[in-house]
Amino acid sequence: MGIHGMMTYVVEHKQFFTDLQLRETKVIIDGNNLYHRLYFDTNLDLRHGGDYDSFTDITNKFFETLTVCDIRPYVVLDGGSDASDKKFTTLKERAQEKILSAYSLSRGGGGSVLPLLIREVFKQILTKLQVPFVQCFSEADREIVSLANHWNCPVLTFDSDFCIFDLKAGYCPLTYFQWKNICTRKESQDCYIPAKCFSLERFCNYFGNMNKTLLPLFAVMIGNDHINLPAMEMFFSKVRLPVGGYGQKGRKHSRIQGLLNWLSRFADPAEAIEDVLKYLKKHKEEETRQLLCASMAEYEPSSVNLEDFFQNGLYETETAKKLELPQWICSALAKGLLAPFISDALVLRRTILHVQVENMQRPSSHVTALPIRQVIYRLLLNASEGSGHTSVRKHSTSPTPLLCEFDRFQKALGKSFVQVAALPGNFCSDQYSPTTLNEVPLAERLLLLLETLQVTASDLETVPGLLQLPMAVTCFWIRYSAPKVKLQHMKALLLGIVFGELHKIIESQEPEALHAEVNKIVYDQFLKWKDRKSQKEVLELDTAHIFCQWQCCLQMALYLNQLLSTPLPEPDLTGLYNGTLVHRLYHELKSASTPENLLSASPKMNQLYCNMVRVVRCVIPAEFFQKKKPKSHKKKKQAAKQVLDKREGATVEVLTSCSINNRFATFMKED
Template sequence: MGIRGLMSFVEDHSNEFFIDLKLRNTKLIIDGYALFHRLSFSSGLELRYGGDYDSFADIVHKFFESLFACNIFPYVVLDGGCDISDKKLSTIKDRAREKIHMAHNLSVGGGGCVCPLLTREVFIQVLIKLQVSFVQSFSEADRDIMTLANHWNCPVLSSDSDFCIFDLKTGFCPLNSFQWRNVNTVKGTRDYYIPAKCFSLSAFCQHFSNMNRALLPLFAVLCGNDYIHLPVVEIFLSKVHLPSGSTNSKGRRHHRVLGLLSWLSHFAGPAEALDHVLKCLPKKDRENVKELLGCSMEEYQQSHVKLQDFFQCGTYTCPDALRLGLPEWVLGDLAHGQLSPFISDALVLRRTILHTQVENMQRPNAHRISQPIRQVIYGLLLNASPHLENMSRNVLPSQPLAFSEVERASKNIKTSIVDAVGLPKDHFNLDKLPKLSLARRQRLLLETLKVKQTSLDCVPDLLKLPVAVCCYWLQHTEGTAKLHHLQALLLGMLMGPLHAMTNSPGKEGLQENGAKKLYEELQRVKKQTQPDRKLDLDTAHIFCQWQSCLQMALYLSQLLSTPFPEPDLTRLYSGSLVHSLCQQLLGSTSVETLLSMCLEAEQLYEHLFSATKSYAPAELFLPKSKSNSKRKRQKKKGASWLKNTAGTSSDTRCAYEGSNRFGVLMVENLEEHSGTAELE
C-alpha cells in the first residue's frame, strides 16, 4: 500500500515528526519488499543489463552484517500474492505501466529504477545462506508486519508511507534515513549502533491539534491509497475548501495531505468525520461509498495472522488461505518462500503478472518465449482440490482451463488469455504432487524443457537446471541467439564454481593452477562495461528471454519440490559480465584464450557446451565474416577449439565430476547452498 505524497510530506517536517535513534540490541521487523528495492536502487548497481546479482548479493550480505554487529535481530516479512478481492488490480496495472516506461528509458540511455527479474529470488537465497529469519505472507504483508511489531514491541524498517498510519508501539524507521553503512561505537564501550530516525505518531497527531489517531485510516483512504480510487471522493474534496498550496506536483500532493489532516483534526472520531464526508456526496452514492471506505479503513487494523507463531514454532496460519482449501504443503511452501507469489496468484486468481525487463520494446514481450513452461505450471495448478477448482471457475466461468496474463505490449500493458496444458489428474494431482517419485518429477520438468536427461549426465547437479534452461532457450529463440550469446552465458555460469574455489580454505594449490587468475580476469571483464555505453538492445532482449525461461523453470521446479537442486542464483548470471563478454567474443578474444589459464574451468565449460550444442539451431555455428584478417585467424582458432570441445566423448569425460578437483568443489557448494533441495 501507500498514500500519495505522505512520505515526502513527513520527511519535509523531519525535525518535528522524527526522533533520532541509536539502534542496537533489539528485534527489528523488516519490510522485505521495501528492503530489496532500496538496496537495488540506492547502491549504484547497474540495472540495464538484467542484473548484477553477485554485486546485489554482496550488498545484501553487508546490510545484514551491519545488523548483526549491532546485536539487531532481523525478521524479514515479504509480500505474497495479490489480494483475493483483487481490489488493488488497478494500482497494480498502473505500476506495471510505470515500470514499462522506466524500463524503456533505461534501454535508450535514460534513467529509471527497474528491479532485475530475479532480484527477489536472489534476496531469498541470501537470507537462507545467512540464516536470517523470514516469512512470506499469503498476500500483502503490511498488516502482518504491524501486528508482529506490536506483539514484540519493536520497530519496523520500511519505506512504505502506510507505516505512518499504523498505530505502532515502537515506531517506524524509514529506510532512506537508516544509516546501516555508518555503524558507530557507543561512547566508552565496544558496542555498536546504527544511526536511524523513528517516526513519532504522537508528534504527528499533536502537530494537527492533537488529532485523534483513529482518524488516520480515514485520512489515508480519502487522500488516496493503493486500494481506493473513487471519483466521488473528488466531489467531497472540492466541497470542503482545503487550504490553498503550491501549484507544482509535489505542492499539490502536500496541499491535499495538509488540507485533509487539518480538516479531520476538527472531529472527535472517524464516525463523525465519515458522516460529514457522506453529506457532501449525492444520496445515490452514499451507501456504496460508506461501505467501500469502511472496508478500506479495515486494512489499517490488526491482522489475524500471528507471525510470532511462525518464527517461534514454524506454523503459519492465515484465515483467508484456509478458507480457499489450498493444500497444506502449498501453504507451507509459500510461507517459507519455497513457492513464488506467482504460483499463488495463478492458483487463486487465475491471473499472473509478467514483470517487464530492460528489453527491446519494439519486439514482442520477452516472456513470450517461456509461455509453454507457464502452461505446464497452469496445468498442474488446475489439478487442485474440488473446492478451489469450483471457486476459480467462478472467476473465469467461460474459460475453465485458461489463465490471464498481464504483460507488456509495446509500451503499454495488455491482458492475454493463455490455455493450460491438460495433465492427467490421477498422475499429477496438486494435493499429492510432492509425493510423486523423484524420477517422475524430473521427467515432467525435463519434458517441459524439451531436454533429454542423458544430455545432463556430465553437468554438475547445481548447474543441471540452468543448462536445461539453455537447451530450451536455444530451441525457442527463433534464430535470434548467436554463438557468442551462448558462450557468454556459459562462461558466466563458471563464476559460481570459481568463487567457491577461490574462497575455499585449504585449496591454495587449485588457486595457483589458475582458478583465482581466471576469476579475477572475468571480474575485470565485468568492470569494462561502461555506464555511458549504448545498450545493445538485441543482446539485451535475448538475455531477457533467457532470464524469463530460467525464472519460469525455477517456479516449475519449486512446484515439483526441486527435482534438481536449486541453482545458486547469486553467482549464476551477471548482466554486466555477459554483455561485456559478448563484446569481447565478437572481437579478438576467444573462449580458448580466456579458459587457457584454468584447466578445471576449461573442462567444466566443455561439459556445459556439450550438453547444449545439440539443441542449438544449425545456423548458430555458421561462421561470421570479419574484415580484419587477424580476427579471421583468431576466430578460426577459437572455432577449431570449440569443434574439438563439441566432439569430446561424454563417456571419457563424465568421470571428472567425481574425481576432478573442480567437481568436488561443486559438490561442496551444493551442500552449502541447497538446504531446501530434495536429494533422493
C-alpha cells in the same frame, strides 16, 4: 499499500522524528522494500539484466552490520495479489509505469526496473545467512504491524502507510537507517546504527493533539493503493480545507496538510464521516459510508500470528482456508518455497509478467518461456476438474481452462488468454492436481520437468547438480529464442557461469589450495572485462533481448521445479548471471577475441566450461550455429572466408582440449 505524496510530505518535517541508536533489539523488516532500496540506492546495473553478485555483496554487508550491533532481523515479504482484487488497478498502473521506465533505460535514459530474478536471489541470501523470513499470503503490512506490536520492536521500511499504523516501538524509514555509518558508544564501546523513528504522537500533536484513530480515515480519503473514491473528489471540490502556515510544495502536499487540519477538529472517525457525507449527494451517502468503513479496516492489525510461524513454522490465514487451498501449497508459500506467481495463477487465474530492459519493438521476452508456463498452469488448474477448490471451481465453465496473462505489448501493458496445454510426453493431465502433486514419485516429477525443458537426464550428467537446471534451461532457450541465439551469446552466457563458480572458489578456498593462484589470475581477468563497461555505451537491444529471454526461461523453470518439489537442485542464482560481464564477454567474442583461452590455465574451470558446451552439443543440432552463406561475388566470398577462417581457427583451438570431434567442429563456427 501506499499513500500518494505522504512520504515526501513527512520527511520535510524533521519534528515528526526522534533520533535512535539501534542495537540489541529485534527489528521487523519489510522485505520487498528492503531489496528495492538496496538495489536502487547503490548504483547497481539496471540495463543489462542485473548484477546479482554485486547485489548479494551489498545485502550480505547489510545483515553483517545488523549482527555487529546485535540487531536480530525478521524479514516479512509480500505474497501474491489479494483474492479480493482490491489493488488490481494499482498493479496494472505500476506495471505500465515499469514498461515506460524499461523503455527509457533501453534508450539510454533513466528509470528504475529491478532485474527479473532479484526476489529469488534475495530469498536465497536470507536462507544462506539464516535470517528468518516469511512470505505472507498477500500484502504483508498488517501482519508486520501485528508482529512488531507483539514483540514491541521497530519496523524498518519506506512505506508511507506505516505513518498511519499505531506502532508501539515506531517506524524507522530506510532512508534514515544509516547502516553504512555504524557508530560506537564512548562509555561502553557498544556498536549501534544511527536511525530516525517516525513518532505518531509528534505527528498528531502537530495537528492540535489529533486523535490518532482518525488517521486511517485520512489515508482512505486522500487515496491509497487500495482505494480512490470518486466521491472524495466531490468532497474536496466543496469543502474549504484549513491549510495553515505550511508552505505548500504542490497541490498534493497542500491537500494532505489541509485534510489533516480539517480532520483534527473531530473527536473520532464516526463523527468525521458524518460530516464528510454532508458534502455528497444523498443517494451516494450510504454507499460512501460503507466504502469508507470497509477501507479503514485495512489499517487494523492482522489476525495472522507470525510469531507462531517464526517459532513453530505454522502459518494460517482465513483467506487460504476459505479458498480451500492444499495445505502443502500454503506451507510452501509461507516458507518462500513457492513464488507469489503460483498463488496468483491458482487463486486468481491471472498473472502479471514483469518487464525487463529489452527490445520494445519485439514481442515480450516472456513469449519464449510460454511452453513452460503452460505446463505450470496445467498442473495448477487441474484443480478445476475434480479437486473442489472454490478458488478455481467458480471459473470452470469451459472444458479447456484459460488463464489471463498481463504482459508487455510494444510499450503498453496488454492482456492475453493462454490456453492451458496438455502435459508433455506420455503424462496424463488428469493424474496431476495441486492437492496430490507433492506425493507424486520423485522419478516422475523429474521426468516431467525434463520433458518440459526437452532434455534427458543423460544429457545433463556431465555437469554438477546445481548447474543441471540452468543447462537444461540454456538448451530450451537456444531452441526457442527469437531473435536466434548466436554462438557468441551461448559462449558468453556459459563463461559468465564459469565466472560465478570461480567467485565461489576464490571466496571459500585457502590461499595454498591447488591452483589457487592461477584461479585468482583468471578471476581477476574476468573482473577487468566486467569493469570495462561504459555508462555511455549504447545497449545492443537484440543482444539484451536474447539474454532477457534466458532469464525468463530460467525464472519459469525455477517455478516449475519448485512446484514439483525440486526434483533438480535449485541453482545458486548469485553466480549464474552477471549482466554487465555477460554483455561485455559477448562483445569480446564478437570482436574475434577468445576469452575461453584464459580457462586453459585453470584445469577445473576449463573442464566445467567444456562439459557445459558438451551438454549443448548433445541437445542442439550441430548445424544450428552455422551461418548460411549468402550469395555474393566471388571476391567478397573469399574475403569473408579469410576473416571467418581466422576467427574459427581461434575458436576451434580453444575447444580442442574439450575433445571436440569433427562433427562438433562445425557446430562451433559462427561469425
